[in-house]
Amino acid sequence: MTASQVTLSSLITIAQQTRLAALRLAVLATEERNAAIEAIAQALESAQDDILRANIADCEAAIADGIAKPLYKRLQLDEHKLRDAINGVRDVGKLVDPIGAVQVHREIDTGLILKRITCPLGVLGIIFEARPEAAIQIVSLAIKSGNGIILKCGKEAVGSCEAIVKAIKKGLSQTAVNSDAVELLTTREQTLELLKLDKYVDLIIPRGSNSFVRFVQENTRIPVLGHADGVCHLYVDFAADINKAIRIAVDAKTHYPAACNAIETMLVHADIAATFLPQVAKALQGLNVELRGCDRTCQFLPEITKATSIDWETEYSDLILAVKIVDNLEEAIIHINSHGSKHTDAIITENTDNATTFMSLVNAAGVYHNCSTRFADGFRYGFGAEVGISTQQMPPRGPVGLEGLVTYKYQMTGNGHIVADYTGEEPKLFTHRDLDY
Amino acid sequence: MTASQVTLSSLITIAQQTRLAALRLAVLATEERNAAIEAIAQALESAQDDILRANIADCEAAIADGIAKPLYKRLQLDEHKLRDAINGVRDVGKLVDPIGAVQVHREIDTGLILKRITCPLGVLGIIFEARPEAAIQIVSLAIKSGNGIILKCGKEAVGSCEAIVKAIKKGLSQTAVNSDAVELLTTREQTLELLKLDKYVDLIIPRGSNSFVRFVQENTRIPVLGHADGVCHLYVDFAADINKAIRIAVDAKTHYPAACNAIETMLVHADIAATFLPQVAKALQGLNVELRGCDRTCQFLPEITKATSIDWETEYSDLILAVKIVDNLEEAIIHINSHGSKHTDAIITENTDNATTFMSLVNAAGVYHNCSTRFADGFRYGFGAEVGISTQQMPPRGPVGLEGLVTYKYQMTGNGHIVADYTGEEPKLFTHRDLDY
Numbered sequence: 001m002t003a004s005q006v007t008l009s010s011l012i013t014i015a016q017q018t019r020l021a022a023l024r025l026a027v028l029a030t031e032e033r034n035a036a037i038e039a040i041a042q043a044l045e046s047a048q049d050d051i052l053r054a055n056i057a058d059c060e061a062a063i064a065d066g067i068a069k070p071l072y073k074r075l076q077l078d079e080h081k082l083r084d085a086i087n088g089v090r091d092v093g094k095l096v097d098p099i100g101a102v103q104v105h106r107e108i109d110t111g112l113i114l115k116r117i118t119c120p121l122g123v124l125g126i127i128f129e130a131r132p133e134a135a136i137q138i139v140s141l142a143i144k145s146g147n148g149i150i151l152k153c154g155k156e157a158v159g160s161c162e163a164i165v166k167a168i169k170k171g172l173s174q175t176a177v178n179s180d181a182v183e184l185l186t187t188r189e190q191t192l193e194l195l196k197l198d199k200y201v202d203l204i205i206p207r208g209s210n211s212f213v214r215f216v217q218e219n220t221r222i223p224v225l226g227h228a229d230g231v232c233h234l235y236v237d238f239a240a241d242i243n244k245a246i247r248i249a250v251d252a253k254t255h256y257p258a259a260c261n262a263i264e265t266m267l268v269h270a271d272i273a274a275t276f277l278p279q280v281a282k283a284l285q286g287l288n289v290e291l292r293g294c295d296r297t298c299q300f301l302p303e304i305t306k307a308t309s310i311d312w313e314t315e316y317s318d319l320i321l322a323v324k325i326v327d328n329l330e331e332a333i334i335h336i337n338s339h340g341s342k343h344t345d346a347i348i349t350e351n352t353d354n355a356t357t358f359m360s361l362v363n364a365a366g367v368y369h370n371c372s373t374r375f376a377d378g379f380r381y382g383f384g385a386e387v388g389i390s391t392q393q394m395p396p397r398g399p400v401g402l403e404g405l406v407t408y409k410y411q412m413t414g415n416g417h418i419v420a421d422y423t424g425e426e427p428k429l430f431t432h433r434d435l436d437y
Numbered sequence: 438m439t440a441s442q443v444t445l446s447s448l449i450t451i452a453q454q455t456r457l458a459a460l461r462l463a464v465l466a467t468e469e470r471n472a473a474i475e476a477i478a479q480a481l482e483s484a485q486d487d488i489l490r491a492n493i494a495d496c497e498a499a500i501a502d503g504i505a506k507p508l509y510k511r512l513q514l515d516e517h518k519l520r521d522a523i524n525g526v527r528d529v530g531k532l533v534d535p536i537g538a539v540q541v542h543r544e545i546d547t548g549l550i551l552k553r554i555t556c557p558l559g560v561l562g563i564i565f566e567a568r569p570e571a572a573i574q575i576v577s578l579a580i581k582s583g584n585g586i587i588l589k590c591g592k593e594a595v596g597s598c599e600a601i602v603k604a605i606k607k608g609l610s611q612t613a614v615n616s617d618a619v620e621l622l623t624t625r626e627q628t629l630e631l632l633k634l635d636k637y638v639d640l641i642i643p644r645g646s647n648s649f650v651r652f653v654q655e656n657t658r659i660p661v662l663g664h665a666d667g668v669c670h671l672y673v674d675f676a677a678d679i680n681k682a683i684r685i686a687v688d689a690k691t692h693y694p695a696a697c698n699a700i701e702t703m704l705v706h707a708d709i710a711a712t713f714l715p716q717v718a719k720a721l722q723g724l725n726v727e728l729r730g731c732d733r734t735c736q737f738l739p740e741i742t743k744a745t746s747i748d749w750e751t752e753y754s755d756l757i758l759a760v761k762i763v764d765n766l767e768e769a770i771i772h773i774n775s776h777g778s779k780h781t782d783a784i785i786t787e788n789t790d791n792a793t794t795f796m797s798l799v800n801a802a803g804v805y806h807n808c809s810t811r812f813a814d815g816f817r818y819g820f821g822a823e824v825g826i827s828t829q830q831m832p833p834r835g836p837v838g839l840e841g842l843v844t845y846k847y848q849m850t851g852n853g854h855i856v857a858d859y860t861g862e863e864p865k866l867f868t869h870r871d872l873d874y
Contacts, residue, residue: 027794108812108817223829255856337460359848361460364846367849368849370851372855374855375549380867381545382869392660394844395832397845407832410834410835411796412808413808416685416808417809418808418809419688419811430817
């Protein structure tokens with residue numbers, strides 16, 4: 001047996017245990033799951049000193065390894081961040097229970113009743129990077145939705161996450177939830193093995209760089225919730241209110257340029273370019289945004305860099321914005337559908353017909369009119385939580401709340417009903433009568 | 438350029454045209470799509486002679502090729518079958534419009550309104566075998582749901598399907614739907630290329646043998662709607678009503694053994710085995726069902742074949758049933774969750790607690806109590822149509838109606854709203870108020 005086989009077989013054992021614990025967790029009452037979430041919050045409070053001490057050790061080791069500054073900031077967990085995370089756990093406890101919801105309730109025939117009921121997915125695999133408090137949030141969402149969870153943290157955060165998961169398991173041990181429902185993996189080899197466990201893991205949520213997410217998507221048969229790129233567009237129509245357009249362009253580009261819902265390309269209708277471009281350029285450049293323009297844009301803004309074809313497909317995640325002039329709405333829509341990432345795209349216009357056309361024809365999870373793409377977020381949508389943003393075509397799409405961690409099953413109850421009675425010569429007829437929920 | 442590259446590039450051109458037509462189709466009003474469906478029905482009626490003549494030619498060629506009898510029966514299209522298929526088209530026209538449904542309608546803040554609205558997926562790829570009328574049904578469902586469609590038919594049915602698609606395109610040419618929205622592929626090479634077009638095709642629905650569906654699932658990055666295996670179980674509890682159990686076992690095994698919702702394994706509680714097994718064996722064997730039993734089953738039914746481990750995972754699609762004695766409900770659930778295919782599993786019991794436990798803990802799209810697994814079907818569920826049955830864990834799961842051909846997008850309308858106003862020192866608060874639908 002090779003070392004890799006040993007890893008895989010021990011990981012399968014872990015996953016089987018998590019699956020078994022998840023099966024029991026799935027049938028617990030709302031109150032039992034909420035009690036487990038409160039126990040997690042209390043256990044994290046009790047373990048505060050251990051967790052912060054482990055984090056200091058992680059941070060010292062990371063500095064010795066020459067960690068990059070942004071990564072260091074995400075790794076660092078102080079008393080304040082930990083308290084916020086624990087408050088977040090209690091907030092999850094207050095959310096509406098996502099499981100057991102009746103979506104269909106229908107009489108098929110007298111005494112034959114069909115129900116579609118939401119239920120947990122099973123076991124979630126979450127792969128995240130440096131932020132140790134990510135483990136806290138996602139575990140509480142998993143328990144709330146009745147799912148087991150296998151966490152894999154970045155190597156810098158191993159000590160912190162081990163302290164966190166130890167506390168969580170200790171908290172769970174006092175509750176109806178078996179602590180096997182939460183497991184932590186710490187090595188890169190385990191990540192690769194985790195992606196192979198399609199018999200035991202029902203959903204992978206990768207949190208990390210675009211290239212990492214793409215790697216996960218391309219290397220597993222398990223469904224993946226998340227997105228690689230966020231190439232969002234702002235289209236400024238000829239009928240745009242220029243003040244709104246500038247205000248929204250500034251927000252969507254500069255408020256948090258590293259966010260996936262920040263814009264990367266601005267499309268400008270030719271008829272408004274002469275007036276709009278100098279003003280928006282002044283506002284953006286005043287906030288240190290580098291503009292890269294198409295040939296026609298550069299005629300209005302001769303000082304900026306010329307954009308190349310790569311710019312139209314790039315998520316800069318930085319204070320850079322590509323700008324292109326288009327001759328009409330259709331050209332804008334075609335550009336977005338060809339170069340976008342189906343995340344979130346906005347039109348600025350006072351023309352309602354154009355807004356309607358844009359929102360119908362742009363193929364993206366979010367299509368916005370006269371507001372910033374930065375609203376694309378589960379909390380801002382009022383979901384109470386966000387487990388990821390999906391840019392795939394099939395649901396769940398866009399910002400995904402707890403809804404993304406559940407599935408459903410059809411339950412049918414009869415009294416000896418058989419299909420043969422509903423076929424053949426004198427078939428019984430179905431009533432198909434919807435019942436109260 | 439190799440021959441394969443030529444095929445791929447021409448297929449991309451076809452897919453791009455279908456996609457463009459689909460984009461226009463997506464924004465048509467309900468009435469326009471329904472008018473197109475009626476035009477298809479009329480065009481098929483007008484082309485009846487051509488279609489039937491093409492089918493006779495297909496059938497003659499198939500006989501000359503030594504086609505198997507069941508396949509020949511599926512290939513054959515008479516006046517009666519064609520009329521039923523055309524009636525089916527008109528039935529689809531009467532279904533509730535699956536697109537434009539508002540699923541979320543929420544005020545995020547004053548003047549900032551979020552809507553989640555169902556919309557078409559884009560382009561569907563449907564790969565089916567011999568039955569030419571399958572093309573008719575699926576095209577009408579695609580047009581109803583606003584999707585373009587690329588059909589690939591089995592080689593035996595090429596002539597029939599060409600005649601059908603020609604009529605459909607002629608019908609569409611009189612309507613608001615561009616006839617490019619429907620395309621037909623006819624070669625096996627095109628199937629392989631189609632599976633690569635994840636930029637142009639949004640959903641693949643394979644209709645064929647289990648091994649073919651598995652091949653499709655393993656060879657495309659496009660989402661696949663369907664299932665390979667249907668290993669359904671019937672568990673007869675100690676508290677079963679024996680008459681119901683026999684009646685349901687007979688229906689679930691013999692009514693249509695080739696259906697995916699037929700049972701393949703029957704689990705019997707040890708306490709009821711001595712009474713139940715001889716009676717159910719008599720009923721099933723009287724209908725030519727071959728039983729294959731575990732060791733303990735064979736003690737009660739010494740004349741039957743012994744089951745091997747392969748039997749517990751096999752979809753016979755035939756008059757064969759594996760039978761196993763279990764000591765308790767938990768053992769039955771573990772067996773089903775380990776060996777089943779997450780399709781549909783039933784418990785026969787008069788004990789409500791056991792039924793509830795079974796329905797909660799069995800991980801399948803359908804969990805039934807005291808009724809036949811054969812009810813697992815979109816029409817029987819009252820969906821008006823069935824595009825496939827999914828055994829995956831994530832939605833859509835189980836029998837899938839028109840709902841499986843649509844996705845949704847979030848539309849947000851504001852009046853210059855930016856995210857910066859809702860963060861920082863004195864943030865504005867979201868109202869998150871649900872509005873009427």
